[in-house]
Amino acid sequence: MAEDKGILLESGTNELEIVEFEAGRNKYGINVIKVKEIIQPQPVTAIPHAHPYMEGIIQLRGEVLPVIDMMKVLGASAESASQDKYIVTEFNQQRVVFHVNNVTQIHRISWEQIEKPSNIYQGSESKVIGVIKKGENMLLLLDFESIMAEINPEAGIRVDEVKKLGKRTRSTKRIVAAEDSPLLRKLLNDTLAEAGYENVDFFENGKDAYEFLVSLASAEEKEAEVSLVITDIEMPQMDGHHLTKKIKENQRLKQIPVIIFSSLITDDLKHKGEKVGAEDQISKPQINELVMKIDKYIL
Numbered sequence: 308m309a310e311d312k313g314i315l316l317e318s319g320t321n322e323l324e325i326v327e328f329e330a331g332r333n334k335y336g337i338n339v340i341k342v343k344e345i346i347q348p349q350p351v352t353a354i355p356h357a358h359p360y361m362e363g364i365i366q367l368r369g370e371v372l373p374v375i376d377m378m379k380v381l382g383a384s385a386e387s388a389s390q391d392k393y394i395v396t397e398f399n400q401q402r403v404v405f406h407v408n409n410v411t412q413i414h415r416i417s418w419e420q421i422e423k424p425s426n427i428y429q430g431s432e433s434k435v436i437g438v439i440k441k442g443e444n445m446l447l448l449l450d451f452e453s454i455m456a457e458i459n460p461e462a463g464i465r466v467d468e469v470k471k472l473g474k475r476t477r478s479t480k481r482i483v484a485a486e487d488s489p490l491l492r493k494l495l496n497d498t499l500a501e502a503g504y505e506n507v508d509f510f511e512n513g514k515d516a517y518e519f520l521v522s523l524a525s526a527e528e529k530e531a532e533v534s535l536v537i538t539d540i541e542m543p544q545m546d547g548h549h550l551t552k553k554i555k556e557n558q559r560l561k562q563i564p565v566i567i568f569s570s571l572i573t574d575d576l577k578h579k580g581e582k583v584g585a586e587d588q589i590s591k592p593q594i595n596e597l598v599m600k601i602d603k604y605i606l
Contacts, residue, residue, distance in 0.1 A: 565584070
């Protein structure tokens, strides 16, 4: 698994590997880059008055980690089975364990194969950000960042953090932001507005963002100019690494600074963003650092 991590996304291939797991009767997916290891269930210490999704805590090689019950998160049957597994993950600069009914296999796919959920079943509380068709089965790709933000809002992007930077000068310079999570798009919009950046065009995947940038590049109006691009990494249709690569390969767009703002920014993965030409990479939820980098490239 570690060997493949060094290959995927390194040059913006628009590919990823998905760990398939079960919770209740459905099959779900999590990006293999988030997964540190898969272990057998261990005795859990319950935490009084914890969030309903929290099963408790375990000690793994001396580190105390929270355990999230995915059956409760997804409203699935709570019956335990002999195949139950713990998926140990790392993202948003934290380690979290997800308790699932089973882990079955790993799939290598393209982001183009991940379809956006229909608005019919994607309600405001939906945790599904993509659907992957595998033969007769469908894997639901989950928004693990929003799950954790629901459990602990303090660990997510917080608008009030920007206020600590002091009074901000308003800027009309245009920013394009690609972020697939509806929750994080709203938080990012509110935060950037608080920081003085109100002229932001949001897109839910890299493909739409790139097509928008290309259309603006063909316009001659001064107002069409984009001063900066902010992109997540994990997005259906086109991921942030591939988006950055395409921007830097386009003669009319390559001068636009690109900041990758993702839960997957770690020392092990930063070289992938550098390889595709990103000017900066910030780990979620460090919104203050993101704003200061925007200031650096725009003001």
